[in-house]
Amino acid sequence: MKTACLSIALAVTVTACATNPATGKPQFSLMSEEQEIAAGQQNDVEVRREMGVYDDRALEEYITTTGMRLAQMSERPNLPWHFTMVDVPAINAFALPGGYIYITRGILVFLDDESQLAGVLGHEIGHVTARHAVQQYSKSTGAELGLILGSIFVPQARPFGQLAESGLGLLFLKNSRDDEAQADQLGVKYAARAGWDPAGVPRMLTTLGRIEEASDEKGVPNWLATHPAPEDRVQRVQAAVQQAEAGATRLVTDRDPYLKRIDGIVYGDNPEQGVVRGSSFLHRHLRFAIDFPTGWDVNNGQTQVVAKEPGGKPLMILQELQRPQGRTIEDVALLSMQRAGFRVVNGGQATINGLAAFVGTYQGTLQDLGRVEIRGAHIMQDRNVFLVAGIAPIGAYDAVEPAFSQSIRSFRPLTRGEAEAIRPNHVGLYTARDGDTWQSIAERSGKGVVKATTLAIMNSHAVNDQPRPGERLKIVVAG
Numbered sequence: 001m002k003t004a005c006l007s008i009a010l011a012v013t014v015t016a017c018a019t020n021p022a023t024g025k026p027q028f029s030l031m032s033e034e035q036e037i038a039a040g041q042q043n044d045v046e047v048r049r050e051m052g053v054y055d056d057r058a059l060e061e062y063i064t065t066t067g068m069r070l071a072q073m074s075e076r077p078n079l080p081w082h083f084t085m086v087d088v089p090a091i092n093a094f095a096l097p098g099g100y101i102y103i104t105r106g107i108l109v110f111l112d113d114e115s116q117l118a119g120v121l122g123h124e125i126g127h128v129t130a131r132h133a134v135q136q137y138s139k140s141t142g143a144e145l146g147l148i149l150g151s152i153f154v155p156q157a158r159p160f161g162q163l164a165e166s167g168l169g170l171l172f173l174k175n176s177r178d179d180e181a182q183a184d185q186l187g188v189k190y191a192a193r194a195g196w197d198p199a200g201v202p203r204m205l206t207t208l209g210r211i212e213e214a215s216d217e218k219g220v221p222n223w224l225a226t227h228p229a230p231e232d233r234v235q236r237v238q239a240a241v242q243q244a245e246a247g248a249t250r251l252v253t254d255r256d257p258y259l260k261r262i263d264g265i266v267y268g269d270n271p272e273q274g275v276v277r278g279s280s281f282l283h284r285h286l287r288f289a290i291d292f293p294t295g296w297d298v299n300n301g302q303t304q305v306v307a308k309e310p311g312g313k314p315l316m317i318l319q320e321l322q323r324p325q326g327r328t329i330e331d332v333a334l335l336s337m338q339r340a341g342f343r344v345v346n347g348g349q350a351t352i353n354g355l356a357a358f359v360g361t362y363q364g365t366l367q368d369l370g371r372v373e374i375r376g377a378h379i380m381q382d383r384n385v386f387l388v389a390g391i392a393p394i395g396a397y398d399a400v401e402p403a404f405s406q407s408i409r410s411f412r413p414l415t416r417g418e419a420e421a422i423r424p425n426h427v428g429l430y431t432a433r434d435g436d437t438w439q440s441i442a443e444r445s446g447k448g449v450v451k452a453t454t455l456a457i458m459n460s461h462a463v464n465d466q467p468r469p470g471e472r473l474k475i476v477v478a479g
């Protein structure tokens with residue numbers, strides 16, 4: 001969870017030494033409340049366009065109602081608060097200045113009751129009320145923020161510009177440990193005032209900690225890069241929880257109503273943005289499929305799909321070329337690779353599963369890999385041009401080239417029927433029976449749909465204990 005400052009392109013006027021609404025302390029600020037709201041509004045458009053809004057009116061209303069109850073308990077009840085559920089599988093929540101709060105469908109799956117949802121929303125509201133982004137903006141310069149923004153929109157001239165990209169992650173400002181602790185404490189305060197058990201905050205943080213422990217480097221949620229270790233935060237927030245509990249009369253957790261609300265939401269990739277199935281990638285809307293080398297990790301990012309050999313350097317990328325230039329597919333290929341700074345070693349026209357293509361070998365330099373050799377195919381399908389490229393450091397290229405070529409040859413159009421058969425996995429509810437284990441429940445979902453550890457974590461369990469018979473559980477149902 002983080003406060004994001006996307007592109008604050010405001011004419012900055014100095015309104016020095018305002019009072020911080022959440023702390024009551026004076027603070028130096030370059031931004032008035034009107035400017036803060038305008039910045040949020042402007043960037044909200046970008047977030048919605050980049051990430052997409054999850055299409056579920058009832059759920060969005062539920063989140064808004066929950067968020068508004070918390071915001072009313074905050075020091076800034078009159079901000080124009082907005083709560084949006086973005087259509088991304090990443091486990092995240094974030095805020096823009098001026099009262100714009102976002103929660104991903106990915107994190108909703110891992111929250112286990114309403115008090116935890118209130119904890120996450122309260123934390124983000126806390127970033128806004130304490131004006132953390134505004135403070136950071138005041139400390140940094142517009143130019144720096146401009147750079148942060150610039151790195152996300154891959155200019156077409158540099159298709160390999162951001163191999164390490166993780167969606168909008170690069171745009172997020174890093175919050176300090178103190179800002180995070182403060183947001184956690186404000187979340188506790190708002191939740192308790194609005195009638196939720198404030199212990200939802202440390203329980204939600206415990207779940208985030210378990211996710212962190214269980215992840216390898218692939219799929220590490222964005223917030224991990226910007227937030228202090230969850231275990232530390234659990235410790236730090238305990239005193240605030242005890243204090244809030246002492247002063248409150250009736251506090252609810254509301255697990256069952258929460259589970260009912262999220263029953264059926266999409267889990268993992270949405271077919272409209274392409275889905276990963278094992279080492280294959282399929283796109284319902286663009287109607288194609290490709291098989292990456294067996295056993296590789298496939299990551300479906302906002303602008304490209306990246307497949308990586310576990311523990312190795314070679315990788316493959318797949319992306320759609322925006323506004324391809326050139327009369328023929330050969331022109332398009334050579335021009336785009338040269339513009340990206342790569343030298344053509346050889347290449348020729350080819351037909352891949354009935355599609356016109358240009359397959360070439362290129363050399364150049366990439367930031368993380370040094371000197372690289374690339375096997376790349378520019379493939380035309382309908383009016384789109386896709387680039388499928390295998391990239392390896394020069395010394396490692398020969399060994400992995402056959403795998404690159406095999407993958408490139410697997411690119412294929414899908415029939416309408418095949419495309420429509422790609423359904424998203426979704427969350428379902430299940431009551432545990434005698435003898436059930438996370439492993440047995442995971443196996444029932446189908447191969448590779450969900451891991452046993454993931455099921456344990458999303459149901460607020462430590463990975464080494466087992467479900468209790470009769471316990472109501474979230475499970476993943478294959479599409």
Ligand SMILES: [Zn+2]
Pocket residue numbers: 001002003123127175180183227
């Ligand atoms: Zn945060």
